[in-house]
Each structure stands twice: as C-alpha cells, then as structure tokens.
Amino acid sequence: MSAFETIIYEKDGGGVARLTLNRPDKLNALNLTMRDELWSAFEAFRDDPDARVLILRGEGRAFCSGADISEFGTAPSYVEARRARHERDLWDLLLHLPKPVIAALHGYALGAGLEMALLCDLRVASDDALLGLPEVGIGYIPSAGGTQTLPRMIAPGVALEMILTADPIDALGAYRIRLVHLIAPRDQLDAVAGGWARVLAEGDARALSYAKEAIVRGLELSLRDGLALEARLAGEVREGRPA
Numbered sequence: 001m002s003a004f005e006t007i008i009y010e011k012d013g014g015g016v017a018r019l020t021l022n023r024p025d026k027l028n029a030l031n032l033t034m035r036d037e038l039w040s041a042f043e044a045f046r047d048d049p050d051a052r053v054l055i056l057r058g059e060g061r062a063f064c065s066g067a068d069i070s071e072f073g074t075a076p077s078y079v080e081a082r083r084a085r086h087e088r089d090l091w092d093l094l095l096h097l098p099k100p101v102i103a104a105l106h107g108y109a110l111g112a113g114l115e116m117a118l119l120c121d122l123r124v125a126s127d128d129a130l131l132g133l134p135e136v137g138i139g140y141i142p143s144a145g146g147t148q149t150l151p152r153m154i155a156p157g158v159a160l161e162m163i164l165t166a167d168p169i170d171a172l173g174a175y176r177i178r179l180v181h182l183i184a185p186r187d188q189l190d191a192v193a194g195g196w197a198r199v200l201a202e203g204d205a206r207a208l209s210y211a212k213e214a215i216v217r218g219l220e221l222s223l224r225d226g227l228a229l230e231a232r233l234a235g236e237v238r239e240g241r242p243a
C-alpha cells in the first residue's frame with residue numbers, strides 16, 4: 001500500500017498496479033515531491049514480480065495540469081537542476097519500464113502531465129479530457145520528452161502544430177490523430193483501463209516485456225540496427241533468458 005504524500009500506489013491481487021496522482025486541489029500538478037515519489041513507485045513496480053501492468057491515473061477533476069508552476073525558478077541553479085535530472089532521469093525510467101503501462105486520462109492532461117502519458121504504452125481518455133502542451137505559450141518548451149515523443153507518436157506536422165500553437169485538443173481530436181487509443185465515458189474510464197490491464201496481466205509477461213523493449217529501443221535505431229535488435233531479442237526469448 002501507499003506511504004506517499006502526493007501519489008497513491010496500490011496493487012490488486014491479479015497483477016495490476018495502480019498509481020494515482022494525488023494532489024487534487026492543485027489538479028495533480030507535478031511538484032518536486034511528486035517527482036521523488038514517482039521515482040520510488042516506478043522502481044517498486046519495476047522490481048515487483050507480482051506487478052505485471054501499471055495504470056497511471058489522476059485523482060479529482062484532472063489527470064495532471066503539468067509541472068507545478070509555483071516551483072518554477074526555485075532550483076538552486078540551472079546547472080544543479082540539470083545534474084539532478086541527469087542523475088535521476090524519471091522520464092527515462094518510465095519509458096523503459098519492462099512491463100506495460102497504461103495512462104488513464106481525464107479532465108486536464110497538460111504539459112508534463114501529457115508528456116508523462118506519452119511515455120506510457122497505451123492511453124485511454126475520458127470523453128471530457130483536454131490534452132495539450134501549453135509550455136511555449138508561457139515562454140518554455142516541453143521538457144519532459146514531449147518534443148521527441150509526440151512527433152514519434154503522431155504525424156510530425158501535427159506535433160509541430162500542437163507544440164507551436166500550444167492549443168489543447170479534446171478527447172475526440174486526440175483519438176483522431178491516434179494520440180489516445182480509446183475513449184471512454186468519464187464514469188467508465190477506470191473500468192475500461194482496468195479491463196485492458198487485466199487482459200495484459202494475464203498475458204505472457206516475458207513476451208510482453210521483450211516486445212516492448214524491441215519497440216521502445218528500436219525507435220532509437222536505424223531500421224538495420226532495429227532489425228538486428230529484434231533478431232537478438234527473439235533469440236533470447238527462444239533461448240529462455242529471464243526477462
């Protein structure tokens with residue numbers, strides 16, 4: 001169970017772990033404490049053989065309204081902030097979790113909130129969801145991976161439009177550009193994400209892990225190197241290397 005201040009991490013008995021962003025009075029804005037707690041929870045999920053699928057969701061009326069803007073400019077220095085990010089790359093940890101991760105989005109999914117979801121494998125949105133990267137509009141650029149993940153996920157021209165205009169899109173718009181895989185009525189979002197998670201939790205964990213690794217790591221490679229990676233991982237699956 002959870003001993004965190006800004007998140008809730010819990011597991012059911014069937015291999016599904018749920019991580020809930022839990023600062024509802026601040027629309028689950030991502031602050032430094034939440035970053036630290038996410039790090040611990042992602043590690044706990046990664047290392048727990050009984051946790052086979054993770055659902056990332058938000059408490060209250062939003063999934064996550066982005067980085068906590070009240071903390072902007074509070075890092076001791078730019079160099080310090082960069083060193084901290086390098087030593088504890090939360091987004092790299094999330095992207096490379098060796099098990100499926102599902103984001104369940106409702107209300108606002110903005111800035112780092114949307115970027116976090118882009119580092120998950122599957123995205124379900126409720127029909128009231130509003131997704132966007134508002135950073136450029138307030139003098140920043142997306143910095144939780146969004147400038148790299150979004151154009152790899154949807155058409156690069158559409159990613160440019162979303163980032164440069166900073167205009168949010170609704171759930172249907174997000175579905176049309178394949179930014180989310182499914183839309184559910186608000187009151188059924190958890191059930192839909194949970195149903196998907198259960199199917200995956202009952203799947204072949206090793207095969208899922210290898211397939212995810214092949215895709216996530218392969219996206220960073222040329223086709224030739226990606227095919228070599230696939231051949232190597234396929235061999236390891238056959239030979240039974242532990243996942």
Ligand code: COA
Nearest residue numbers: 025026027029065066067068069070108110111112134135
């Ligand atoms: N950082 C810090 N606090 C935030 C926040 C954020 N990103 N997003 C919302 N909050 C806080 C608000 O300050 C408010 O706190 P308060 O009740 O103590 O004043 C509370 O969450 C509720 O937000 P509020 O603005 O009253 O809700 P709303 O429904 O009127 O508007 C948003 C919702 C998301 C449109 C608006 O909060 C907003 O624009 N937030 C900033 C989004 C953003 O720029 N994110 C990216 C940062 S790079």
